[in-house]
Amino acid sequence: MDTEEPLQAVAKLDARIARHRAEVLGFLSRRAPVVAEELAQEVWLKVARAAPECSTDAKFRAYAFAVARRVLIDHHRRCRARVQLVPIAGGLETGRSSDDPHSSACAGQTLLAVEACLAKMPAPQAEVFRLRTTTELSFKEIAARQGVSLNTALGRMHTATRKLREALAAAGLTDSTPATRGRR
Amino acid sequence: MSCPHATTTTIAWLYGEADEAHALHVADCAACTAVAEEHEQVMSVVVPVLPRGKAPELPEAPAWRSPTWWAAGVLLAASALLALRIGTAPVSVSVPEPTSTATTVAALEVEPASVWSGELEAELDDLDASIDALAADFGTL
Numbered sequence: 347m348d349t350e351e352p353l354q355a356v357a358k359l360d361a362r363i364a365r366h367r368a369e370v371l372g373f374l375s376r377r378a379p380v381v382a383e384e385l386a387q388e389v390w391l392k393v394a395r396a397a398p399e400c401s402t403d404a405k406f407r408a409y410a411f412a413v414a415r416r417v418l419i420d421h422h423r424r425c426r427a428r429v430q431l432v433p434i435a436g437g438l439e440t441g442r443s444s445d446d447p448h449s450s451a452c453a454g455q456t457l458l459a460v461e462a463c464l465a466k467m468p469a470p471q472a473e474v475f476r477l478r479t480t481t482e483l484s485f486k487e488i489a490a491r492q493g494v495s496l497n498t499a500l501g502r503m504h505t506a507t508r509k510l511r512e513a514l515a516a517a518g519l520t521d522s523t524p525a526t527r528g529r530r
Numbered sequence: 531m532s533c534p535h536a537t538t539t540t541i542a543w544l545y546g547e548a549d550e551a552h553a554l555h556v557a558d559c560a561a562c563t564a565v566a567e568e569h570e571q572v573m574s575v576v577v578p579v580l581p582r583g584k585a586p587e588l589p590e591a592p593a594w595r596s597p598t599w600w601a602a603g604v605l606l607a608a609s610a611l612l613a614l615r616i617g618t619a620p621v622s623v624s625v626p627e628p629t630s631t632a633t634t635v636a637a638l639e640v641e642p643a644s645v646w647s648g649e650l651e652a653e654l655d656d657l658d659a660s661i662d663a664l665a666a667d668f669g670t671l
Contacts, residue, residue, distance in 0.1 A: 377574055398554055408557035415570045416553070419544055422573040457579040478545065479573070481578050485547055500541040504565065511572050518576055 359397060361392055362406045369407075370414050377418055385421055389414045422478070456519050463513035467506055474499050475506035533561035544569050 370389055375382040392413050400406035464472040470492055477488045489499035514520040533540075535555060540562040542548040555561040 377570075390671060392550070393593075396550055396553065398557075400554075408563065409553055412553050412563065415566045416544055416546075418570050419573050422570075422577045426577055435634065444624060445591040453579045456575060460576050460579065463667055476580075479577050480582055485542055485545065494540050496542075500538045504537040504541050507569055507572050510576060514572065514575055520571055 348404075355397065362403060362420055363393065363410075365403070366407050366410050373414055374418065378421055381421065385414075385417050388417050392417070395397065402440075407436055411445065414462065442524055452519075455517075456514070457497075459517040459519060463510050464506075467509060471502045471506045474502040475510070535559070535560050536561040540565050541569070625637045 350429075367386070367390070370387045373380055374385045378385060389410065392477070393410055396413075398406065398409050400409055464475065466476065467475075473492070474485075474488055477483045478485065478493075485499050485503070486496055489496045492499065536559075539548050539552055540559075543556065544566055545552075549603075556566055556652040557584055
């Protein structure tokens with residue numbers, strides 16, 4: 347009886363993962379097509395390690411998507427190191443390995459929109475966003491630098507991100523509709 | 531649709547700075563899920579174009595801002611103030627109550643210069659004498 351219960355739990359988790367595997371992979375493929383498989387592995391590994399006690403399948407699905415979003419954010423931040431922006435006459439261009447003129451132009455346009463939005467924000471707010479996204483500093487370290495509480499730094503990050511989302515949507519660079527949860 | 535974690539713990543969790551177990555809350559909370567979606571969306575667009583930055587170095591505090599220097603400065607200022615006070619303020623010298631008369635003198639105001647000048651002059655005279663003696667010694671050498 348004692349050994350049966352964990353085995354049942356593992357089998358249940360396995361079945362749930364199998365049920366949502368394709369969906370999560372599809373979600374990741376739309377956002378990071380090249381590394382979607384890799385990221386999906388990371389997601390399921392995290393889910394399996396945590397072995398969340400989700401009472402319903404819908405809760406488990408929501409949990410898996412929450413983890414997938416976190417893994418995606420990690421991925422975007424890791425990718426940052428592979429891209430180098432090079433200032434050129436008449437605009438900014440990314441030094442992507444593909445050297446695709448269209449993607450370079452899009453990146454330049456995005457960067458200009460981001461910089462314009464950051465410039466409009468209160469300086470401490472923009473600073474939190476910049477430091478957390480472009481350096482290895484943690485929120486705790488950023489808070490210490492700014493001489494504020496951790497929650498204040500987190501709040502500044504949240505507000506800055508919200509403003510950026512609105513600015514990017516206004517510039518037509520992201521979907522303006524609120525992201526949907528995709529719950530069943 | 532508001533959650534106290536939406537602008538605090540959830541943000542920290544999204545960037546790997548909170549307990550993994552917070553994922554369960556995010557999965558169950560509409561406000562936190564919306565925040566996670568927002569951040570994922572913005573990060574996917576913004577982070578690839580932002581140049582990698584280096585954490586700005588905190589300027590090293592100059593030596594004069596160290597606590598030791600502050601303490602020394604404060605001590606020096608206190609000494610100077612004390613010296614100034616001694617040099618300008620009248621010094622109260624209490625006089626013992628005379629036994630012969632009933633009248634009492636509580637305090638006698640004496641100018642500080644007159645109190646110290648005698649001693650200082652005596653010391654200066656001693657110094658002059660020492661210098662003269664040294665000069666005489668050099669002369670003999």
